[in-house]
Amino acid sequence: MLKNPNWKSIGTVLGETFIDCFYFSLKNYKAKKGDIVTTDSKVPSSEGKIIPVTVWGKISTIESSNAFFPTEAAQELTNEDIDIRDTILPTTRDELICKVVILGYTKDEDKSSKLLPLIYPVRPAATVKYPSSEDVEALLISDLNSSHPIYIGSLLAREAVKIRIDADNLVSRHVSIFGMSGSGKTVMVRRIMHEMLCKNYPMLVLDIHGDYLGFIQKQKELYPENKIKLFYPNLSVSSEDKEIIYTLIDKLGKPLTDPQKDFLNSLLEKVKYEGGSLLKYVKLLNQRAREYASEGSTSFKNIRPASMYVVARSLGQVAKKLENMEQTNFRHRKKMSKLKFVELADPATEPEKIISKGQLSILYLKGYETLPASAIVSILLENLFKHRQEVNEEIPPFLTIIEEAHNFIPSRSENKDDLPSVETIRKVITEGRKFGTGIMIISQRPSRLDETIASQCNSQIIFRMVNQRDQKATRDRSETLDVDDSKQLPNLANGQGIISGQVVNFSLPVQIKFDEKLINEDIGNENFIDTVENWDDSEAVKERQKFAQDFSDISDMDNRSAN
Amino acid sequence: MSSEISIKDKIKRNSSMFVNFVKSAVTASPKVQNNFLDVSAKVAETVLKIIKDADLVVDLNYKGKEFWSQNRCKTACFVDGGVDKTSIISSAPLSIRAGSYVVKPDATSKREYFEESMVFLGDLYDPKNELYDFIDDDFEEDQMLNKKKDGARIIFEAATIVKHILLNKKFDYCFLHGPIEGTVMPFSVPGFPTFTKFAVENMFPFAINKKTDVAARHFINVYLEALNYIKKGKFPIYGIVETSNSAPYVKNLLYNYKSQGKISDKDYNNFIKIIKKYKITDSHLLEIILSSGQALKPLEIKKQIQGFTVTAGSSWEDMMESFPKVFIGYIKTTDNNSPIRIESLNNSKNLIKDYEYILGTSRLLPNYGFPVGLNVVDKFAKIPNWMSKASRKYYATHLLRQAVKNKDQNTISLAVKILSKKARSWRNRPIGGITK
Numbered sequence: 001m002l003k004n005p006n007w008k009s010i011g012t013v014l015g016e017t018f019i020d021c022f023y024f025s026l027k028n029y030k031a032k033k034g035d036i037v038t039t040d041s042k043v044p045s046s047e048g049k050i051i052p053v054t055v056w057g058k059i060s061t062i063e064s065s066n067a068f069f070p071t072e073a074a075q076e077l078t079n080e081d082i083d084i085r086d087t088i089l090p091t092t093r094d095e096l097i098c099k100v101v102i103l104g105y106t107k108d109e110d111k112s113s114k115l116l117p118l119i120y121p122v123r124p125a126a127t128v129k130y131p132s133s134e135d136v137e138a139l140l141i142s143d144l145n146s147s148h149p150i151y152i153g154s155l156l157a158r159e160a161v162k163i164r165i166d167a168d169n170l171v172s173r174h175v176s177i178f179g180m181s182g183s184g185k186t187v188m189v190r191r192i193m194h195e196m197l198c199k200n201y202p203m204l205v206l207d208i209h210g211d212y213l214g215f216i217q218k219q220k221e222l223y224p225e226n227k228i229k230l231f232y233p234n235l236s237v238s239s240e241d242k243e244i245i246y247t248l249i250d251k252l253g254k255p256l257t258d259p260q261k262d263f264l265n266s267l268l269e270k271v272k273y274e275g276g277s278l279l280k281y282v283k284l285l286n287q288r289a290r291e292y293a294s295e296g297s298t299s300f301k302n303i304r305p306a307s308m309y310v311v312a313r314s315l316g317q318v319a320k321k322l323e324n325m326e327q328t329n330f331r332h333r334k335k336m337s338k339l340k341f342v343e344l345a346d347p348a349t350e351p352e353k354i355i356s357k358g359q360l361s362i363l364y365l366k367g368y369e370t371l372p373a374s375a376i377v378s379i380l381l382e383n384l385f386k387h388r389q390e391v392n393e394e395i396p397p398f399l400t401i402i403e404e405a406h407n408f409i410p411s412r413s414e415n416k417d418d419l420p421s422v423e424t425i426r427k428v429i430t431e432g433r434k435f436g437t438g439i440m441i442i443s444q445r446p447s448r449l450d451e452t453i454a455s456q457c458n459s460q461i462i463f464r465m466v467n468q469r470d471q472k473a474t475r476d477r478s479e480t481l482d483v484d485d486s487k488q489l490p491n492l493a494n495g496q497g498i499i500s501g502q503v504v505n506f507s508l509p510v511q512i513k514f515d516e517k518l519i520n521e522d523i524g525n526e527n528f529i530d531t532v533e534n535w536d537d538s539e540a541v542k543e544r545q546k547f548a549q550d551f552s553d554i555s556d557m558d559n560r561s562a563n
Numbered sequence: 564m565s566s567e568i569s570i571k572d573k574i575k576r577n578s579s580m581f582v583n584f585v586k587s588a589v590t591a592s593p594k595v596q597n598n599f600l601d602v603s604a605k606v607a608e609t610v611l612k613i614i615k616d617a618d619l620v621v622d623l624n625y626k627g628k629e630f631w632s633q634n635r636c637k638t639a640c641f642v643d644g645g646v647d648k649t650s651i652i653s654s655a656p657l658s659i660r661a662g663s664y665v666v667k668p669d670a671t672s673k674r675e676y677f678e679e680s681m682v683f684l685g686d687l688y689d690p691k692n693e694l695y696d697f698i699d700d701d702f703e704e705d706q707m708l709n710k711k712k713d714g715a716r717i718i719f720e721a722a723t724i725v726k727h728i729l730l731n732k733k734f735d736y737c738f739l740h741g742p743i744e745g746t747v748m749p750f751s752v753p754g755f756p757t758f759t760k761f762a763v764e765n766m767f768p769f770a771i772n773k774k775t776d777v778a779a780r781h782f783i784n785v786y787l788e789a790l791n792y793i794k795k796g797k798f799p800i801y802g803i804v805e806t807s808n809s810a811p812y813v814k815n816l817l818y819n820y821k822s823q824g825k826i827s828d829k830d831y832n833n834f835i836k837i838i839k840k841y842k843i844t845d846s847h848l849l850e851i852i853l854s855s856g857q858a859l860k861p862l863e864i865k866k867q868i869q870g871f872t873v874t875a876g877s878s879w880e881d882m883m884e885s886f887p888k889v890f891i892g893y894i895k896t897t898d899n900n901s902p903i904r905i906e907s908l909n910n911s912k913n914l915i916k917d918y919e920y921i922l923g924t925s926r927l928l929p930n931y932g933f934p935v936g937l938n939v940v941d942k943f944a945k946i947p948n949w950m951s952k953a954s955r956k957y958y959a960t961h962l963l964r965q966a967v968k969n970k971d972q973n974t975i976s977l978a979v980k981i982l983s984k985k986a987r988s989w990r991n992r993p994i995g996g997i998t999k
Contacts, residue, residue: 068939073927080627086635088666088924088936090675 179463397436
């Protein structure tokens with residue numbers, strides 16, 4: 001029984017009450033928006049008895065008004081620059097009216113603190129009480145009924161109340177984390193990852209910015225029992241799947257005409273490749289295409305060498321861009337020389353190198369453009385999902401964390417839904433619950449996400465969001481987000497979010513615990529002004545500058561006119 | 564001529580006089596309609612001439628910030644009463660209260676407080692006399708009910724001020740929302756009930772040792788007692804009225820001029836007839852005559868007058884002379900509103916300062932132009948509908964229970980009548996014509 005005689009009285013229920021909410025008059029400064037409050041009530045039981053219960057609710061809005069302060073008085077105070085405290089106007093008659101969204105009731109006679117849905121309105125004029133932090137915490141955890149709760153932070157309105165979410169639903173029912181840049185999404189993900197690592201749950205993170213590299217740096221200190229692997233992408237292609245070549249040419253190369261496409265088709269059939277590096281394959285195709293063109297090969301009906309050259313040039317462009325991306329990624333990796341990057345294992349043949357018990361795998365995608373990154377993710381997830389589908393499971397259940405998800409699962413309105421990752425993730429998220437392949441999607445632009453995929457996430461963690469379209473998209477795709485809570489989205493501070501869905505029993509405003517030790521030290525902060533102040537040109541730049549003037553003088557002399 | 568044009572323009576410029584005329588134009592004769600503007604302009608011009616002759620206009624000083632920094636040390640008390648709005652056949656009112664809002668801006672602690680100075684729930688009037696003698700005619704019953712409510716409110720407000728005096732409160736000012744002395748004539752009708760002994764003793768403890776027989780507990784006697792006590796108060800006490808529906812100031816001014824021989828009896832009588840015919844009140848005239856920030860010095864006016872049809876011949880007629888005279892003045896607080904009426908039982912020695920204080924508190928409501936403290940206490944004292952309904956329901960149920968318990972058929976009938984009595988509603992009116 002969750003009932004404590006020491007709970008402080010903070011207000012009185014107003015005249016009209018409902019099954020789902022009630023209003024009460026609040027004592028000054030005794031509660032805040034988001035606070036959990038209680039009131040004693042009675043409900044009829046199924047046996048026809050009247051039983052005493054404690055009704056629990058969450059303050060969703062607080063309105064303050066001073067009916068004794070006329071609006072037109074403000075006009076005079078402003079115009080005449082009068083201090084209200086010099087006048088006879090009342091300054092102490094603020095009335096605070098709170099709206100409480102009812103969460104449910106607990107029976108006073110029961111030991112369990114399981115919340116039951118309220119079936120009878122609370123009593124008008126009843127006293128509203130402020131339960132102790134321990135009791136609120138006990139209610140939340142008990143009501144969550146989770147065998148694996150994980151700690152993520154505290155109730156926004158009350159720091160002492162620790163909030164835990166249900167890890168079982170988190171890994172199986174999919175979660176979306178939305179919020180504008182710098183609002184606290186990554187802090188939240190790091191928190192979850194930390195807790196899941198402690199539970200040895202395998203995770204795969206698709207990391208574009210290197211936000212999660214801190215886990216590697218702190219592995220020995222914090223996660224000595226876990227394996228944390230840092231992969232860089234290896235764009236591979238299987239002998240059967242050559243569709244990717246068409247997409248790559250379409251997105252990265254020069255668009256082809258029908259005869260040119262015919263030539264590419266024939267080329268793909270003629271050039272044998274047993275599977276492996278995509279870049280090597282593209283280079284091979286480019287070389288063969290040039291050869292056929294220079295020979296003026298007649299083995300391709302009705303195709304002129306000029307068309308073959310176009311295909312070769314397009315394949316060359318693709319190869320160059322892929323090479324550039326690999327190089328960019330390599331340069332970024334080089335900056336973090338202390339970290340050990342390994343090439344991504346083949347998910348088709350060696351999935352256990354990517355997913356295994358207690359392992360965190362981070363795929364560092366920095367430098368890759370959308371399409372290649374999407375292709376990498378698609379191939380990777382497709383293969384891992386296949387392994388989970390097989391009767392003879394080779395890898396355990398795992399959670400995939402997709403950062404900057406709008407790059408991989410863009411909305412149809414973005415005209416990018418032909419990205420290979422869209423179809424793959426749609427399949428994984430729809431069927432994943434059965435196979436233990438949960439997905440966590442993270443984005444600062446929820447309105448740009450694929451609608452089907454976003455609405456498959458049964459839980460949401462929403463941070464500060466100012467963009468109206470994103471707010472609407474978030475509301476539309478969540479069945480459990482409290483309307484009053486959603487109004488708060490633009491005003492949330494860093495690290496403050498609203499959790500709703502199956503990981504919690506009801507929508508909760510939360511202050512996420514900040515794990516300072518998990519920050520990637522190599523990325524550092526975003527204080528670029530300090531960086532410039534302490535800037536010193538690299539040795540190479542200094543060397544170039546040393547001779548630059550000499551070369552410039554030579555050039556000037558050369559360009560002098562005759563007279 | 565120029566002043567005439569100006570006054571005519573003022574009248575036409577949506578003055579309350581013009582608005583009132585337009586409202587009553589339906590009933591006014593064509594001649595009155597035709598002459599309205601000329602007559603009312605001339606009346607205003609004449610009154611202005613007399614006011615100037617009597618040197619009654621004073622210019623008040625108000626500079627917002629400066630005024631309040633000088634007056635922040637003053638303690639002001641604002642009083643108003645509230646009666647429930649529910650109609651129930653009984654002695655009524657069921658619930659009534661008078662509230663006070665006391666404020667001293669520069670006080671270091673307890674800068675302001677509200678108090679329910681007088682609260683009453685139940686029968687204020689004595690049930691042993693005419694209280695439960697129901698009048699068969701509903702209209703007459705409603706009339707009496709309203710009088711009872713008004714009487715109760717007036718007594719409660721007076722009692723609140725008496726209480727402050729008795730408790731020796733250190734106020735610099737005390738303001739009542741409404742006249743400082745109401746007209747008692749409506750309560751002199753035969754059958755008007757007396758207050759209970761308990762009520763009188765609680766409202767006016769100084770009357771405990773006096774005889775509290777039935778006659779002494781009648782409204783008129785109790786009220787007179789209260790007014791005499793208020794007159795002796797040590798702080799300035801003013802009643803403030805938003806609009807005047809009659810012309811006591813102008814009538815008395817002209818009466819004084821007539822008494823001094825400055826106006827002939829004939830002119831006086833004609834003037835009185837004219838202002839009655841054209842429904843011209845103090846508010847209408849002074850709104851045009853005074854400018855914002857101007858006031859009229861008070862005139863001493865007798866409020867209770869013998870010889871009215873209601874009091875004439877009644878046993879209360881002689882009492883009328885005993886009531887104190889009232890000092891009535893006006894302040895025009897804003898450009899857009901009628902001047903407010905200021906009433907006091909004493910002629911203040913610091914009249915200008917007092918009026919300036921009233922003007923200052925009114926300027927905090929720059930559109931409404933009424934002392935903001937009275938607006939505040941009005942909201943505080945008002946009995947909301949939900950409270951009225953609740954008290955009516957409680958009272959009626961209690962009465963019926965008692966009736967059934969007593970098994971007295973008459974009491975049961977009475978309770979049923981009370982429970983079934985409902986306010987008239989337009990929705991329940993019979994429909995005319997052919998009904999489907």
